[in-house]
Amino acid sequence: MDSAHPTALLELQNVTRTFTLPSGERLDILRGVDLTVEPGEIVAIVGRSGSGKSTLLNQLGLLDLPTSGSVRCNGVETTTMRDSARSRLRGEFLGFIFQQFHLLDRRTALENVAEPLLYGSRADTRHRFARASALLEEVGLADRASSMPHLLSGGEQQRVAIARALVRSPRVLLADEPTGSLDETTGERVLQLLIDLVAGQRTALIIVTHDPDIAARADRVLTLSGGMLQAASESVAA
Ligand SMILES: Nc1ncnc2c1ncn2[C@@H]1O[C@H](COP(=O)(O)OP(=O)(O)O)[C@@H](O)[C@H]1O
Ligand SMILES: [Mg+2]
Secondary structure, X not given: OOOOOOOOOEEEEEXXXXXXXXXXXXXXXXXXXXXXXXXXXXXXXXXXXXXXXXXXXXXXXXXOOOOEEEEEEOOEEOOOOOHHHHHHHHXXXXXXXXXXXXXXXXXXXXXXXXXXXXXXXXXXXXXXXXXXXXXXXXXXXXXXXXXXHHHOOHHHHHHHHHHHHHOOOXXXXXXXXXXXXXXXXXXXXXXXXXXXXXXXXXXXXXXXXXXXXXXXXXXXXEEEEOOEEEEHXXXXXX
């Protein structure tokens, strides 16, 4: 193992991602990204629409393979793993929150939160629902456990999605514009909840955002521009 950061949860080294369009045109979206994520830190990633933020998050989330470069999770190289091993690592280490909440619309709030535990090692029903109930309580929705998602407000739906993302106690939570479809006040509350929850479990949070207020709460702010990641203070154009 030649990781430069043996304690890193995630470590990207010289990651590139090129998409080839049906026309044959090549889009070099990531051009050599280095990023190390340590336990408990909050990292904000900012950048123009189309700059590749979601593409980068897909690399960090082991959802996509780089065109070249190294992606380590907990010190282990993931780019050469079988898909099944990478999926297992993803389920054990990583949680995801998206702008559109991606809840299952025919399942209750409680069933949505319990769903990731179906793939865990302790999948017995009683344990799953006890754990899911505890998380729903943490996000302030204990009394909405049996509600279907469409009967919940946007902020409540995103809180269900947060509970679901945390139910397996991930070491890293990846959030792609998690307040992007909420009004300002609701977004602010959801963000505060997210920060409190990750701080309580020493979960690292990588958050993609356009919102300068969110970036201000992060330990580090990185700008993605021209396919490269740099500290926001070094960026020439936001
Ligand atoms: N699977 C894909 N095939 C082709 N182009 C893609 C694919 N995924 C993303 N892109 C392109 O890569 C660029 C960056 O996309 P994205 O990472 O979604 O940006 P952001 O999240 O910063 O708005 C966009 O031009 C997008 O159209
Ligand atoms: Mg995006």
